[in-house]
Amino acid sequence: xxxxxRLTTVIEDFNTIFIxxxxxxxxxxxxxxxxxxxxRRGPLRLTDLLATEQLKQPAxxxxxxxxxxxGLVQRRPDPADGRASLLSLTSTGQELVRSRHTNRVTKxxxxxxxxxxxxxxxxxxxxxxxxxxxxxxxxxx
Amino acid sequence: xxxxxRLTTVIEDFNTIFIxxxxxxxxxxxxxxxxxxxxRRGPLRLTDLLATEQLKQPAxxxxxxxxxxxGLVQRRPDPADGRASLLSLTSTGQELVRSRHTNRVTKxxxxxxxxxxxxxxxxxxxxxxxxxxxxxxxxxx
DNA sequence: CCGACTTACATCGAAAATTGATATAGTCGG
DNA sequence: CCGACTATATCAATTTTCGATGTAAGTCGG
Numbered sequence: 356x357x358x359x360x361r362l363t364t365v366i367e368d369f370n371t372i373f374i375x376x377x378x379x380x381x382x383x384x385x386x387x388x389x390x391x392x393x394x395r396r397g398p399l400r401l402t403d404l405l406a407t408e409q410l411k412q413p414a415x416x417x418x419x420x421x422x423x424x425x426g427l428v429q430r431r432p433d434p435a436d437g438r439a440s441l442l443s444l445t446s447t448g449q450e451l452v453r454s455r456h457t458n459r460v461t462k463x464x465x466x467x468x469x470x471x472x473x474x475x476x477x478x479x480x481x482x483x484x485x486x487x488x489x490x491x492x493x494x495x496x
Numbered sequence: 497x498x499x500x501x502r503l504t505t506v507i508e509d510f511n512t513i514f515i516x517x518x519x520x521x522x523x524x525x526x527x528x529x530x531x532x533x534x535x536r537r538g539p540l541r542l543t544d545l546l547a548t549e550q551l552k553q554p555a556x557x558x559x560x561x562x563x564x565x566x567g568l569v570q571r572r573p574d575p576a577d578g579r580a581s582l583l584s585l586t587s588t589g590q591e592l593v594r595s596r597h598t599n600r601v602t603k604x605x606x607x608x609x610x611x612x613x614x615x616x617x618x619x620x621x622x623x624x625x626x627x628x629x630x631x632x633x634x635x636x637x
Numbered sequence: 638c639c640g641a642c643t644t645a646c647a648t649c650g651a652a653a654a655t656t657g658a659t660a661t662a663g664t665c666g667g
Numbered sequence: 668c669c670g671a672c673t674a675t676a677t678c679a680a681t682t683t684t685c686g687a688t689g690t691a692a693g694t695c696g697g
Contacts (some may be wrong), residue, residue, distance in 0.1 A: 357620040359608055363600045365626045366514060368536065372633040373507060374515075375550060383684090384525045384550075385652080388512075390681060394511065407527075409516055412656045416676060421653095438674040439661045454557040459504045466632045467500055472627045479498040484615045485506045491607045492513040524683080543645060555684045557647060579645040579692045590664090617691095 376458050380425070380451070383409055387455070392445065393472060394452040398441040400433060427451060453493060512601040517599050521592070526551055526559060528596070529568070531568060531585065535593040541574060568592060 382390070385408065392407045393399060399449050419442060422428040427448035433439040444452065467475060507528035522533070533548045534540060546556050556569065560583060571589040574580040595628065608616060 357616045358604050358623065360601050362619060362623050363597060363604055365623050365630070367533070367597065367600070369626050369630045370511060370515070371533070371536070371548065372630060374511070375548070387653080391508065392512070395512070403582045407512065407516070410654095411656055412675075413657080413677080417654080419561060420676095420683075433674095436664075436674075438499075438661095440675085456504060458509065460501050462633075463504055463629075464500050466629050466636065468499060469632050470541045470625065470628065474628065475498045477618075477621050477630075478503060479619050481625075482499070482503050482506050482631075484618045484622075484627070485510050486609065487611065487615065488607050489506070489513060490618075491610050492603075495607065495610075522640075526683080541645080551683095552685060554686080561647095574645095577645080577693075582676080583648085618655080 373459065376442040377453055379454075385414075388424060389415070389418060389422065390448055390452050393428065393442060393494060394443050394449065404441070404442060422448070432460045517596055520595075529561060530559060530563065531589055531593050532554070534569065534583060534585050535590065539584040541580045541582060543580070546581060562591070596626065
């Protein structure tokens, strides 16, 4: 049987080593989260971005303004709504997100190499399930 | 074969739904991280705690002071070193960490129920591997 | 066991991030 | 085109974080 409680604990603990990378450009967690969300979800209005982030709207407004000044985020007017803008990553912003991803891949690769072939096979098999779990979570709430 | 790149992406994306819980007591990410670390690693000196957290020492000092005032963290003198104190969670602090864990378990349970039995079996099998991966990460750096 | 060095943590002032309240400007149904 | 609503911006106050520096306890060679 699947022990969800233990699965949760294991993921919580795994994340302590997965999430914490030294962040290059003095970006805090909120900023990195915004960049990651924009990377995944393409152009978003500020309000839609707000739904994912643990920030109030004024904080997000000023964070986005700062990321824009840093050349990581672009905004263009929303053709469908004069009040809104569409936010997306600049190529520099994409580069940064990719670079953090690459760091994680490198780190994980080093660990995975120490596993047995059987253990690696288990991980390989879990990829699609984790993906489906994420998709379910995004549909369900 | 195990595609580490894709595994990394899948975990990154999964985390966007796993990590972000509405936090009860106005605790920010740094505070939650400290509480989680103390919960996992038992009593720690400030300097040892510092190694896990993405904060500079003065910021951690004041964060811990605040958590202490909020009744979530305790400090007692380190018997082995007069300069240091040992930090640990109060029972309220433990309660809070457990409560967040329970929220995640609830959320995950709802998702897992929508999986097929085969998919659940895959997840069950991956628990030990994820655990081992974490252990490796903590030994390796 | 003493002086020099190191380590653990605290303090301080300044900069940055976040918030609640409120303003502004665009949209939409009738 | 009016009133209600929505998207985002602005503002002042609070909180968080930081770099520089202080203080006190520990360590270590002679």
